[in-house]
Amino acid sequence: MHILKHIMAVAAVSALPGLATASCGGSFSAFKDGLKSEAVSRGISAETADRFLASVRQDPAVLRADRAQGVFQRPFIDFSRRLISQNRINAGKAKAEQWDSVFDRVEQDHGVDRNVLLAFWAFETDYGAFQGDFNTANALVTLAHDCRRPELFRPQVFAGMELFAQGDFDPQRTTGAWAGEIGMVQMLPADIIENGVDGDGDGAVRLKSSAPDALLSGGKMLKHFGWRAGEAWLQEVTVPADMDWSLSGAGKPQSVAQWQAMGVEARSGALSDLPASLILPQGRKGPAFLAYPNFDVYFEWNQSFTYVLTAAYFATRLGGAQVYDAGNPEPGLGADQMKRLQTKLQARGYDVGKIDGILGAGTRAAVQAEQARLGLPADAWPTPALLDRL
Template identity: 35%
Template sequence: MPNLPVRPRVLCRTFIAVATSLLVLSACGENRLEASVQPGGSSAAAHSEARSFNQWRDGFRDQALEAGIAPGTFDVAFRGIEPDPAVLKADQSQPEFTRPVWAYLDGALSTQRQATGRVMLTRHAATLQQIEARYGVDRHILVAIWGLESNFGSNMGDRSVIRSLATLAHQGRRSDFAQTQLLAALQILQRGDTTVSDMTGSWAGAMGQTQFIPTTYNDYAVDFDGNGKRDIWHTEADALASAANYLKASNWQPGAPWGMEVRLADGFDYALADMSIRKSLTEWASLGVTDARGRPLDSRSTEQATLVLPAGHRGPAFLVMNNFRSILRYNNSTSYALAIGLLSERFQGRGQILANWPTDDDPLSRSERLELQERLEAHGFEPGSVDGIIGANTRQAIRRFQIALGWPADGYPDRQLLKALRNRNN
């Protein structure tokens, strides 16, 4: 899903909100329009919420018209639009547990997805060849993105993009972002690329077979079949070429690999596994890194590579190159980018991971990740925001603590680390 940041979700809370013009209201997974039918609900609260949405809509209409949206375009798009309680529930909920990377890859690289991808590569071979020639992006990567984003166009989401984005702009956690996307969606309608009824997508407003958000669509979607419309919903050529155009703009390097599994030498400095560190393959080889089978790395390559340990030092290791970073522009998740690279290889009979995953390592829950960050902060290791997201700052803080313990400094959060922080208070 290009340009859509990772969506941290917050624990559900209930608020009493005063309805004022353009006020973003908080909600607990249910829209207050339904309050009158809930036990103990207030019809007055429902009327207040309805007035608030109408006031927000009218204010946004003025902004949209000032930005060049025709009154008729706006009125048709918003005809009958009310907030969507299911969208609010999705926006406000934060799953307590997340799948470990090996479980995610099991689903992403399923035999069914691999088989369907090979069929699609054959069925659309001529179109993919033309896209490769124009944009320089490997067809296997494009079909992998197609497969993960919408299951090859079979699961694009069936929610009204206008309704979803209006709901998020009115009451969501990131209302400014949603409002920007909503204005971009109206621009798409005004150009005539699609209709209100056809503009469907995910609860977050990602659209079409390649799950573009509206601003990404406006900047990178292309009319590859030349019919005058950029149709990423019904036209595979447009959808695939649009993804290729986005990757090209994200500095995709034609003919270059995304990365590879590698083997690390005993005593390796795991602190080097950081996205901010780039070295040539020759430099990595000098540190004892080989390919996954123990063979020397290709010293002829001039590619700069970064070491990634998705499951810490106990799991597989990968050297990833520039094209991996281009995939991260599409979806800023290491697991996602790894799945795209491996799936593209599975289509070609490659991409098997040789090292074992530490499947006995039960990932931390969200509440445990929050506790980890709180304890790191309390002990002066400076993890940054306490938000349950293990980002660059938290990984650096983990490394500092691991070094203090004399452990491998891989920056990976696990139960042993949390236990050590708990014991530090004793």
């Protein structure tokens, strides 16, 4: 199935002009007129804009999907077990063998490990089987009109027009995910323009029907995001029963020697000689991983911490890593409890983003700060005890 996910503002989009002043809301018809005017100012012909927008309709189903991302409220262990199955692993190995020469090209041209791309391919569309049936033009314009994230989606409308002018997009027939992503690895129109690759040599970039096109395009996009060839991205570790837990968390790199001095060790094999952050998705008593610099690139693909960690871990599984040790984490919070916690943290001045019941980066940082203030183990895992203390 396609995973409902947070969409990120990709570099190709943020480079486009007019983001800060993008308008939204109001009459949908008038909004389309405004899109046409801006398209022409961007150098798109009036005829192209008219033809692109002629059939576009507001899609309430897109808005419902955008607001129904409860899957991300699940903690890492539940979420990863839901997404990762032996069937999916077996299918990944079969796809790796079937498209071995294409993955060789991805690794040679873009330096991206095949298992990383296989994991995205699996999670985004189940290896191409379920690519979404939302009309893409409708989805992009609907989300651009909606005032939640117009700065992301309005430029994607113009990128869609460019693809249309090139003959690579049909506003009436092109379909994909609810958030406007297209193809086997789910790329937004601006990403396709920036990173699309004709992998099969037929003279067109067809991400919906050509695995070589989709895989090489996805590899190029990851390289564009900063993927470092030949380097690890995630490794499971064991941690001592007691250490300075405030040092854990994404974006807090230490050298391998420093982690080893604190008692952190690889669960199997040897640690990579790279700076790494200690990730404890469900606190000090749950699974533990070292995240290397390439792990940060995952957040350019998707902003959900749980999705990113699961995708990165699944890539290691496809490469032969063992099933992680789930440990015995302390009970966490339900969705309503998490919203109450976020409200309390926000009242204390923390930026936790939207009160959505999702344990994102802002909430984790706030939890860790409050744990340290209260003299609790600062492992960033919110518990009922912490909620009671607040």
